[in-house]
Amino acid sequence: MKSPEDIYHDLEAKFPGAGITREGNAIVVPKEKWAETAVFLKENPEYALDYLSCVTGVDYKEYLECVYHLYSLQKKTGLVTIKVRTDRQKSELPSVTPIWRSAEFQEREAYDLVGIHFQGHPDLRRILMWDGFQHHPLRKDYVQENQDRPPGEF
Amino acid sequence: MEHTLSEPTPTLDTQMLEVNLGPQHPSTHGVFRMNVTLDGETIVKLKPVMGYLHRNHEKLAENMTWLASMPFTDRLDYICSMTNNFAYALAVEKLAGLEVPERAQYIRVIVAELTRLVNHTLLIGFLLNDLGAFFTPILYAFREREKILDLFETISGSRMMCNFFRFGGVKQDVTEDFIPRAKDIIQRYPKFLDEFEQLLTTNEILMARCQNVGILSKELAVASGISGPMLRATGVPYDIRKVDHYSIYDRFAFRVPIGAMGDVYDRYFVRILEMRESIKILEQAVREIPEGDFLSAKGAAGAKAPRTFKPPKGDVYGRIEAPKGELGFYLVSDGSPKPYRYHVRPPSFINLTVLEDMTLGHKVADAVAILGSIDIVLGEVDR
Numbered sequence: 001m002k003s004p005e006d007i008y009h010d011l012e013a014k015f016p017g018a019g020i021t022r023e024g025n026a027i028v029v030p031k032e033k034w035a036e037t038a039v040f041l042k043e044n045p046e047y048a049l050d051y052l053s054c055v056t057g058v059d060y061k062e063y064l065e066c067v068y069h070l071y072s073l074q075k076k077t078g079l080v081t082i083k084v085r086t087d088r089q090k091s092e093l094p095s096v097t098p099i100w101r102s103a104e105f106q107e108r109e110a111y112d113l114v115g116i117h118f119q120g121h122p123d124l125r126r127i128l129m130w131d132g133f134q135h136h137p138l139r140k141d142y143v144q145e146n147q148d149r150p151p152g153e154f
Numbered sequence: 155m156e157h158t159l160s161e162p163t164p165t166l167d168t169q170m171l172e173v174n175l176g177p178q179h180p181s182t183h184g185v186f187r188m189n190v191t192l193d194g195e196t197i198v199k200l201k202p203v204m205g206y207l208h209r210n211h212e213k214l215a216e217n218m219t220w221l222a223s224m225p226f227t228d229r230l231d232y233i234c235s236m237t238n239n240f241a242y243a244l245a246v247e248k249l250a251g252l253e254v255p256e257r258a259q260y261i262r263v264i265v266a267e268l269t270r271l272v273n274h275t276l277l278i279g280f281l282l283n284d285l286g287a288f289f290t291p292i293l294y295a296f297r298e299r300e301k302i303l304d305l306f307e308t309i310s311g312s313r314m315m316c317n318f319f320r321f322g323g324v325k326q327d328v329t330e331d332f333i334p335r336a337k338d339i340i341q342r343y344p345k346f347l348d349e350f351e352q353l354l355t356t357n358e359i360l361m362a363r364c365q366n367v368g369i370l371s372k373e374l375a376v377a378s379g380i381s382g383p384m385l386r387a388t389g390v391p392y393d394i395r396k397v398d399h400y401s402i403y404d405r406f407a408f409r410v411p412i413g414a415m416g417d418v419y420d421r422y423f424v425r426i427l428e429m430r431e432s433i434k435i436l437e438q439a440v441r442e443i444p445e446g447d448f449l450s451a452k453g454a455a456g457a458k459a460p461r462t463f464k465p466p467k468g469d470v471y472g473r474i475e476a477p478k479g480e481l482g483f484y485l486v487s488d489g490s491p492k493p494y495r496y497h498v499r500p501p502s503f504i505n506l507t508v509l510e511d512m513t514l515g516h517k518v519a520d521a522v523a524i525l526g527s528i529d530i531v532l533g534e535v536d537r
Contacts, residue, residue, distance in 0.1 A: 024468065050376050054471060054482050054499040067484065069471050069499075073376050073390060076397050079471060102379025104507050113212070128205040128536060137213055138495075 002047060004080050014040060026067075026081040034084045035094040041070065041080070042099055048074045052100035055107060057114030059140045064091050064116055086116060095121035113138040170198065173518075177206050181284055181522040184532030188509075188521070195517050200510045204503075207536035215496035220246055221321065221460040223496065228315040230498060231534040233276060236269040236306070237476040239319035244400060245472025245483035246321045250465035252453055257446040258323035259402045264336060264439050265306070265318065266474075267432045271343065272299050273477035274383075274425040275350075277529045281422060282354070284526035285363050291353065298346050301339055308332060321463070322453020333440055340436045347429060355423065364419035368512040368524035371416060378507045382479025383428060384528060387413035387420040394475035401474075405442075406435045421527040461491045469495075478502050478529050498537060502530040 002010070008027050011020050018033045029037050041049045054069040063085045071078030086093050095118035097103045107118045108127040115136030118124055126133060135142050176187035185206035191199035211230070215223040227242045228235035240262055247254065254262075279295030303313040309328045310316040318325050354360055370380070375388045385392060393410040395403040411427035413420030449457065456463035465487040473482035479501025486495035505528050513521040 026469075052379055053473070053480060054484055054497070056484055056495075056497040056499075058486060058495045067469075069482070069484070073392050076392070081471065100379065101374070101377045101507060102504055104378075105503060113210075126205075128208040128210075130205065137210055138216075 002077075007041075007047060007080060010046075011037060011040075023083065026083045028083045028085065031084050031086055031093050034082075035096070035099075037082075038096050038099050041082075047077075047080070048072045049078075049080060050074055050100075051078075052096065052102045053078075055096075055103050055110060057110035057116045057138070059088075059114060059138060061140055062088070064088055064114060066093055066110060066116055068096070091115055092117045092119055094119050095124075097121050112136070115139060168193075175518070175521075177203075181525065183280065183526070183530055186530065186532055186535070188525070190518065190521070192518065197513050197516055197518065197521055200513050200521065202506055202509055204506075204532070204535050207532045209537070211498065211537040212496050215493055217492065219460040219491050220463055220465065220493060221457060223493070224319065225315065225317040227498075228317055229533050230500065230537065231476070231478060231481075231502070231531045232314060233531055234269045234273050234477050235314060235316045236265045236318060237474065237481065239316065240266050240401075241472065241474045241476060241481040242483050243319040243321055244474060245470055245485055246465065248472045249468065249470040249485055249487060250321065250463075252322040253450055254323055254401075254453075255447040255450055256444050257327075258448050258450075260439055260443040261324050261328055261448065262319070262401060263403070263406075264436060264443070265309075265316075267436050267439070268302050268305065268336070268339075270432045270477045271429055272302050273529075274429050275299055277526075278350070278354070278422060278425060281418075281523070281526040282360070284522045285360065287359075291350070294346070294350060294353075298343070305332065305335055305339065308335075320449055320453055320457045322456065323447065323449030325449075325457075327448040333443065336436070337440050340433055340440065343433055344430065347426065351426060355426070360422075361419065363520075363523060364422060364527075365417055366415070367418045367516060367520050368527065369415060369417045370508060370512055374508060374511060375416065379504045380479070380508060381501050381505070382475070382477070382529075383424045384421055384479065384505055386410065386428075387424045388416035389414055394473060394480060398473070403435075406438045408432075408434050418523050418527040464489055464491050473499070476501060478531070478534070479505060498534075500534040500537065502528065503535045503537075506530060506535065 004025050008022050015033055019030045021028045049070040049072050051071040051073045053071050056067050058065045066084045068082040070080040093116055107121055110116050111124055112126040112129050171192045173190045175190055176182040177185040187203040189201040227238040230238045275295045275298055279292030282291040306316055307313045310318040370388050372388045375385050389412050391410050391412050408431040411424050413424050467489045469486040471484045473480050481501055482499035484497040485493055488494040512524050
């Protein structure tokens with residue numbers, strides 16, 4: 001099995017100068033290269049990362065991060081963690097739903113709760129909150145309606 | 155005088171009918187809505203609508219200590235609180251680098267496998283309810299489930315909301331009569347399954363309603379992140395207990411049953427076979443369980459003073475084979491007593507992705523059976 005480190009080196013060789021970096025066990029891919037990288041990770045028979053287990057967004061205050069957890073069911077290997085970062089104001093990322101269908105609901109959830117706009121998603125609507133809801137509750141600056149303390153101070 | 159009936163013109167325009175199944179519909183297993191477009195009685199479009207039970211579990215968890223989220227995980231999939239606890243405890247232990255004593259590992263496996271029995275038994279009962287066998291099979295399912303829930307009550311104090319796991323072990327040691335009673339249940343369970351199967355497995359109505367209904371292909375299942383019995387029913391031999399070797403599952407001999415067609419019937423039958431494998435694991439676990447601590451010293455300190463429990467900075471993804479599929483927790487710690495980010499990967503939420511694909515071209519009554527065979531719990535779907 002190829003370790004995440006090997007995959008990182010392969011990605012660097014495949015996309016030289018793209019700015020792919022490592023952070024712990026995770027591989028950080030710039031958002032411009034993410035769609036291409038995703039196809040490469042899935043199609044390359046050496047990894048065969050055919051199973052996108054978990055997609056979620058995290059608000060790090062300076063930027064938003066989308067985390068992808070990949071496994072291979074064919075080779076029974078994993079876990080490969082990919083992180084893609086985006087701007088907080090104009091939070092756009094390419095959708096991976098066309099590549100892994102399992103992202104369909106999870107991207108909708110990340111859009112709903114964290115406010116990441118996935119470009120190319122077939123049906124990007126709110127999924128858990130109601131349609132008329134304005135905010136994204138998992139953002140760190142979200143203030144609840146009847147909250148009497150500033151965000152983050154409970 | 156002759157009367158002739160005019161033939162209906164074949165070009166007569168018909169209208170599609172849009173129907174809301176739910177949120178208050180007996181077939182939806184809770185407050186879940188299916189926006190169905192029908193051509194006659196055939197489904198041409200189906201959009202699931204969820205979120206009626208949404209309480210932002212993840213946001214709540216960000217505002218309390220790590221341990222304080224444990225009772226909230228009970229409410230995710232409220233049929234299987236023990237395995238929810240298990241997944242969360244495992245993820246946090248991975249993050250904080252905590253060891254779990256031997257005895258606690260065995261207790262965990264025993265309660266997790268008993269939970270699997272509860273879940274699968276109940277699901278089959280509910281599935282038969284959906285098929286129209288109203289409350290007869292589920293009565294037998296409830297009877298067996300009650301015995302296991304009584305057992306959970308003796309060790310945790312609660313039948314369903316067990317809150318039994320702690321980081322580094324379990325809340326308290328099992329009572330003296332736990333192992334003998336568990337042995338008794340395990341010994342009787344195959345007999346119940348035989349009885350259940352005699353009623354159901356070759357039942358003509360069940361076969362007619364379930365075979366070749368809601369077929370899911372291997373390729374679509376893998377691409378859509380389907381997990382658990384639903385994935386294995388399509389013929390993919392993937393069980394996280396075997397792949398990740400988490401906890402002490404590599405010590406037990408058991409097989410991974412798979413289906414051939416990926417239809418509703420396979421999903422039913424895979425669960426029956428899985429229960430028989432769970433019984434094998436349980437037989438081995440109750441035989442081999444050692445004496446010793448139920449909670450490590452570090453874990454006990456963390457459980458006594460939850461505010462002092464601060465996992466190191468970093469993030470972790472931990473997952474287990476819950477009865478419904480892959481239950482994962484993605485946790486981010488910033489070194490404070492509260493999680494910075496807490497995300498649940500609920501299996502039944504993601505398994506719903508393919509609901510439309512499975513139901514297209516079937517009748518409404520089949521959609522009800524297909525939904526039943528996915529095994530959803532809305533507490534987990536909506537979080």
